[in-house]
Amino acid sequence: MAPKFGTSGLRGLVVELTPELVADYTRAFIRACPTGGTVMVGQDYRPSSPDIAEVVLRTIAAEGITAVDLGTLPTPALALASLTAGAAAIMVTGSHIPADRNGLKFYVPTGEITKHDEGAILSALGQPPAETAPGRIEVRTDAGARYVERYTTAFGDAALAGLRIGVYEHSSVAREILKETLTALGATVVPLGFSDTFIPVDTEAVDPETRALFRGWCAEHGLDALVSTDGDADRPMVTDASGEVIPGDILGALTSRSLGARVLCVPVSANSMIRQMPDFERIVATKIGSPFVIAAMEAQLAADPTAPVAGYEPNGGYLLGFTAQGPAGLLAPLMTRDCLLPIIAPLAAAKAAGLSLADLVAALPPRFTAADRLTEIPTEKAKDFIATLRDDPGPRDAFFAPTGRITSVDLTDGLRLSFADGTVVHLRPSGNAPEFRCYVEADSKQAAAEVLALYLDKLAARLR
Template identity: 65%
Template sequence: MPPKFGTSGLRGLVTELTDDLVTGYTRAFLVACPHGGAVHVGQDLRASSPTIAAAVTRAVRNMGLRAVDHGVLPTPALALASMGAGQAAIMVTGSHIPADRNGLKFYLPDGEIAKSDEEAIMAALGSGSVAAETGDLLREAGALPAYVARYVDAFGPQALTGLRIGVYEHSSVARDAMVDVLGQMGADIVRLARADHFIPVDTEAVDADTREMLKAWCAEHALDALVSTDGDADRPMVVDASGALVPGDVLGPLVARMLGADVICTPVSSNTMVDQMGFGSVIRTKIGSPYVIAAMEAAGGRVVGYEANGGFLLGFEAEGPAGKLAPLMTRDCLLPIVAPLAMARAKEVSLADLVSDLPPRFTAADRIAGIPTEASHTFIAELTGDPRARAAFFAGRAAETGVDLTDGLRVSFADETVIHLRPSGNAPEFRCYAEAESGTRAEALMRETLEAVSQRLG
């Protein structure tokens, strides 16, 4: 499958992300979108990222623009720096997908590109001439310290005092930033499993072996919590003292409550507990940060957004315990890591106790890899268009009470369970989300459904 735009950015096989293709998309972006005279370039820790970043930088300079090379850093840190300068950015990352793939994330001077910008970039492919003069190259090392200071200044040096927190480093581009932020807030840090090769970590679909590893670390090191991120650090992973994962669509409402948000924008796949928490309004979108951002911009006010993968977007200037927190309209990993831990510390309760006070709705999600996108779409279309086919597939479940086609197929049942099926937007994968009154039930529903999908699609 050739590289294409998915739920967040351009993705494809490394073998297909040639210099010519990367150059073409970079030029198209600069022709179709505002850039402020410069492009900030960052990269994750994949083996393929330096070569692709070099191609991006050359293309920017050959368009007569300044390229600001930030090297390796988290996606939200790059976005914070470029938006602060009023300039564009391109992040070289495949996020959580395997190392044989990579991609590009594009940022306008005011934040992530929208779907309309993606269409404009596609329309501009093949245009954009090489300038007579080569643009400047600036190497910048200040973005990561500024990103760390953003949270230390807002939460204060005592926010996590007394907590023992493990950091699963793997190949996360934020592994050092996490240690710096948590340590400067007073936490005792235990660094775990730093890798010298890329490890794809999907914070929304953590496999059983990884869960057991995290649980064992919590017990072995007597941790109050354990944290990590995906590859480019726009998605958090948070684990409580017992080794239980705190899902991203639980972290999101906790952060929103702490910051005093009034409007929540979140994809249709997110836990419905947020609807019971007393926010002014909850707006549901298709899956993908561009859709969440569009809803946030339309809503305005004290608005935040988050996804089930945990990425959190802040749409207003909020007050932290120790200082102000400026808006950041891109998915971020650090805020949904720091805020719940600081909240639990301030209340003198455990992270698990903080979560237990929320409405009792639980979700589970996972995926089947290697399913061709076309087969996934055909299967979803069959279930969507034929109620009899849908009833046959869900035979044995409670009666169907509702169908939501916002993104894929989301079916509600009379026993208050929910099953949501959709093809991945950026890889040949089939995803399943389940919701129920207990975590055990949600996990079982999700596993049973994926097994049925596997039997149908191989």
């Protein structure tokens, strides 16, 4: 795919992310957005990331400001370091997409870039290198430790005591930090599945083979839970003791309840069971993507700076907008997608209640989601298909006839349909990859899985 740019950053095929293109976007970011005079740079474990990071670092220094090389670390650890230092940041990562692709994520000193920043960066492309004295390139190795400390301080050394937790290491940039943090919180950690090659883990679309692997590991090693992340570690993955993957929006609801959040900002695709939970006073539905969640959180905080506001996405990435009280100490806000908090908080809450993680989940209102994606779907073809279903009731009713009568149509992001039997089907082309996503919500896990399989087959027949 040709490189694409949006609020999730720049993504494209590695062969098309040329040094010239990477330098152009880096210069444009520096000239269009505040940096605080410093830009911190992190990277994931993709084989192309070191070379791209080197171009980014050299370009920053050539612009006359300080470049700080933080090496390989989770995206939220980079964001925490930059926010703490009042500096900008660039993460070299393609997130969950395959290793033949990569990208850049941009952070200003106050957090993720906005839609306004996106436009400013695009307008600043194509400018020549600066004619100025070069800045310096520094190397720092403490950002990961500060990220771990954030959670050990808030949860304490006994929060997970007695739990046996597997860590699916694969090529996650958080694999060492996960092991270190869980051990510091008292858990016995079992490392599993280390890989020297990059594995594109999508926490919203875990394939059947991987799910079977999880079930086998949990049984073989007697695990209370198995945890992991996507490649750049801004999305968590958690299973219960049986190896059953817990959806990210369930982790988000459990985390929010345990921290005392009262106002939730979540994408329209998030499980609606939170509307049945007495723990939350207000639910704000947004378009899909962390920039939209952050904008909604900021609006809520502008109206009431003391509001206990949190946000999360169905992929599990969690955003904390208030100072929360953990079991052992305070947890400062971090309004960027985080993987560690939605892993730790549900496990700690289950242990404190004397429950298994599966029991904690089972006590929630009975609404179930399922999601997956089709890959290698041309974006324009996907958008045209959505437009046809959106604008013409005839093709829409025909395509969704197996599920019955449509009772409402939500166009917040893509096409989200509610049916007379309570089922919800949500179709949406990805904004930064050639993928087409399908989300389903139903009153039983089996029904959600069956409806998802039905429409993935129908979509594949229409779009491939």
